[in-house]
Amino acid sequence: MATYKQAAGFDFDESTEHSVLSVQHLIAKEPLSSIPQQFVRPNQEPQSTFSNAETGSLPTVPTIDMKQLLSDEASADIELEKLHSACKEWGLFQLVNHGVSTSLLDKFKHEIEEFFQLPLEEKAKYRKTGDLEGYGCDQIITKDKKLDWGDRLYMTTNPLNSRKSHIIPELPYSFRNTLESYIVELQKLAVKVLDFLGRRLKMEKREMGELFEDGRQSVRITYYPPCPQPELVMGITPHTDGTGITILNQVNGVNGLELKKDGIWIPVNVLSNALIVNLGDIIEIMSNGMYKSVEHRAIVNTEKERISVAMFISPHLDAEIGPVTSLTSPQNPPIFKTIGMEKYVKNFFTYNHEGRSHLEYMRL
Numbered sequence: 001m002a003t004y005k006q007a008a009g010f011d012f013d014e015s016t017e018h019s020v021l022s023v024q025h026l027i028a029k030e031p032l033s034s035i036p037q038q039f040v041r042p043n044q045e046p047q048s049t050f051s052n053a054e055t056g057s058l059p060t061v062p063t064i065d066m067k068q069l070l071s072d073e074a075s076a077d078i079e080l081e082k083l084h085s086a087c088k089e090w091g092l093f094q095l096v097n098h099g100v101s102t103s104l105l106d107k108f109k110h111e112i113e114e115f116f117q118l119p120l121e122e123k124a125k126y127r128k129t130g131d132l133e134g135y136g137c138d139q140i141i142t143k144d145k146k147l148d149w150g151d152r153l154y155m156t157t158n159p160l161n162s163r164k165s166h167i168i169p170e171l172p173y174s175f176r177n178t179l180e181s182y183i184v185e186l187q188k189l190a191v192k193v194l195d196f197l198g199r200r201l202k203m204e205k206r207e208m209g210e211l212f213e214d215g216r217q218s219v220r221i222t223y224y225p226p227c228p229q230p231e232l233v234m235g236i237t238p239h240t241d242g243t244g245i246t247i248l249n250q251v252n253g254v255n256g257l258e259l260k261k262d263g264i265w266i267p268v269n270v271l272s273n274a275l276i277v278n279l280g281d282i283i284e285i286m287s288n289g290m291y292k293s294v295e296h297r298a299i300v301n302t303e304k305e306r307i308s309v310a311m312f313i314s315p316h317l318d319a320e321i322g323p324v325t326s327l328t329s330p331q332n333p334p335i336f337k338t339i340g341m342e343k344y345v346k347n348f349f350t351y352n353h354e355g356r357s358h359l360e361y362m363r364l
């Protein structure tokens, strides 16, 4: 079997071989004279920060204030309308006053930085060949597949019985503890956000609550090393998330996330004290197209490493995924299929959609 390094265009070196490909460790070994071909994307749409001198004139991503949403005053209704239009027009917003404590966020940042500084042998323990979960750069490598410029630690966190025994339970003790606190805090936050979305969509309370209660959740922590030619590579390929919602934490304050709006890539600049909420395919489907699952990507730069944490929040595996009954009518018939969550997840990860996105595949 070809090794990861051979497949990625690197020389095979018996003494340093691991079953995991890591961009961070490949570039740490020796300075790169050129970017290995498997990372080079000749036809990608230009990065906005490199090509668009007028970045300042691009529209700015909306900011939503959770404290306002939760207040008893009339301003709560105004904020809810802002949230509604952000979900319809952007599918993404910066969330401030989210209630996750700064000390937890600081501690988590520190633990993540320490984790990625571990030797490759240590981190390689968290990957099993062929498994989507665990540590490393893309793990399914075929000849023509372009690789993303980043290493990830990806793990299912809920339901508890679907956690992999060689990942979370084996993480360094302090990192694991902090991660557990982060998971709890972000679950609480997700419940609040979903509740406001359901309220403004005028769904029946149970339609949102029941689906997401003890739902499927996973976390992807990504370390994007600097790159000598960032315009040739992509930190993460353009995609929409298959989730209900995703809460993204731009951990070390370095920009890189971009979203596509009206055909243009727009940078989502780091706003201190904000978490980013982006809507995934499931919310677009449930809302029968009212809310948008946003296409996004991450770019890298020459100077600084970038770290992000995406917390993916989805319904439980027994849920039915489709436009909710209270949002469809003879005048507004369903535009998406309804399928069980278990099948949805399986299709999302394995099904060949013949060039279409999974969301397009779900469209009737």
Ligand SMILES: O=C(O)CCC(=O)C(=O)O
Residues within 6 Å of the ligand: 220, 222, 236, 241, 248, 256, 257, 296, 297, 298, 308, 309, 310
């Ligand atoms: O790192 C980022 O800013 C985006 C990550 C992302 O989109 C994902 O993990 O799905």
Ligand SMILES: [Fe+2]
Residues within 6 Å of the ligand: 239, 240, 241, 246, 296, 310
């Ligand atoms: Fe994403």
